[in-house]
Amino acid sequence: MSRNASGVAVELSDLTRLYGSTKALDGLTLHIEPGELVALLGPSGCGKTTALRILAGLDEATSGTVSVGGVDVSGVPASKRDMGMVFQAYSLFPHLTVLDNVAFGLKMRGKAKQDRTSRAADMLDLVGLTAHTHKYASELSGGQQQRVALARALAIQPRVLLLDEPLSALDAKVRTQLRDEIRRVQLEVGTTTLFVTHDQEEALAVADRVGVMSQGRLEQLAAPAELYANPATPFVADFVGLNNKVPAQVSGGRAVLLGVSVPALAGSVSSGAGLAMVRPESVTLTADRAGTSSVSSASFLGAISRVTVAMPDGSLINAQMASSVARAFAPGDPVTVGIEPGGVLVVAT
């Protein structure tokens, strides 16, 4: 965890936001520890950006409160909230140089020119862009622009750093590099951070805790590993990672599926038939001439491969394994399907 004494706690309490008859937020409550990086993850329209904008003061909640450092800031305008923000769209001021962009917030705070130049230079050094100080935004790549935006947001020493899908406009390689850089910088400065994204890999990679949102509500808030291993709701299980839905029988806290008995996770149906959410990496395949299932297709994804198997009832199940192992399976091969002994979430059919 990145807990740092310099950060402040953030509390969103029972936030609701109505747009006409549409509920963008439906009683969202979220507590962020000082210095913590929390990622809000969810599909488009789930309310994650609305929550961030309300925290930033760029939108108003219909009801509920926002507290920063124990103080209710619900009525404080965005310009007085002391929050640094990096936007999804490129937001550098086109008429200013990189240095002037980073120093803008300090100028608004009445800092002397020498102080703000020095601070801006330090921030550009932090994001590795010292060589681009006197360039304009139009002379930078997308990745560089977002790094400058990060430096600009941090230059004002914000109480909270808000990242609104800052990587979504970038290509895959740059996205990964910048993602790691954001995490490095956040750990270095220790600012409490809310990161909004629809990319589960991004959220799981950078956050101390990940909150999965759906229809304006927080479905689950947990550490990445916990969220992945023990999804609290079918939506979380489905959204975080590709899942197979396999028929199962539950009784006495255990689920039986594919002939294997495994623990049923909290939130599962208490007894009877249901559908178990099984991750592809938990599915095992054994080459077996007597097997009643057969390989339908195999997709090479680099270090790993995904093998799709047709079950006797005609349903399909995905298995994920190392490509070196997957080479043994070809379409049409008879196989036996099993699952690794771990907990599964079983939902009602």
Add this chain to the structure above:
Amino acid sequence: MRGAVRAGLWVMFGLFFLFPLYAMADFSTRNLIAGGRTGQAWSNLVTDDALYQSIVVSLLLAVFTVVAMLVLLVPTMIWVRLRAPWAKGLIEFLCLLPLTIPALVIVVGLRNVYLWVTYLLGESALTLTFVYVVVVLPFAYRAIDAALSSIDLQTLSEAARSLGAGWTTTIARVVVPNIWSGILSAAFISIAVVLGEYTIASLSGYETLQVQIVLIGKSDGPTSVAASLATLLFGFVLLLILSLVTRGQRSRRSRGIEPGVTP
């Protein structure tokens, strides 16, 4: 072959536009009584008191109109785009409306309003500022609207506010510098419209440059033509400055490289 056609077209259009100007310059420097050349008509532009006063009035009208138009239109258009996008169509309709109303109708329609204006502010040609602001709205609206459409107004203003800038600072230090070419376009076009406006000023009984040019033209042709040519040249200079400024901005923006490619 293509080059020759192009050169021919250039010459043709050049003659079409320049010949009248040449004719005006020729006429305004001709000594109609003694023959030969004289600069008397041009020196009258500053020595003829009535003409000089009308030039001052028209220039002041242009300045006041531009200032009032910008103060009225720029914050309104920014506000509508950010906070009341539903009103954009209404504002556009209102701004373009003067294009469809003949100047004569505007004068008749404003007669009652101007009774109050003259009662409160006195009989001054500068009160034409109010009606000129309305007349230039369609041209100014289009120029500013195009400039605002070329930037991500919402993101830039939100970024400025999140960094501690209030609304006034956001507009003055972030939005305006990025729509500067549109503001210049609106200002220069408005100046050209005000300096060329005759109907409303004449019907309202005020002596602006255009009204004075027509009056002088009845007794002193060369001075009248000199004033017209000076106005035209002033307009050309403004358009030239506009062209150079916008070209400078375009080249600065196009220097950039494609975003999202390298870290």
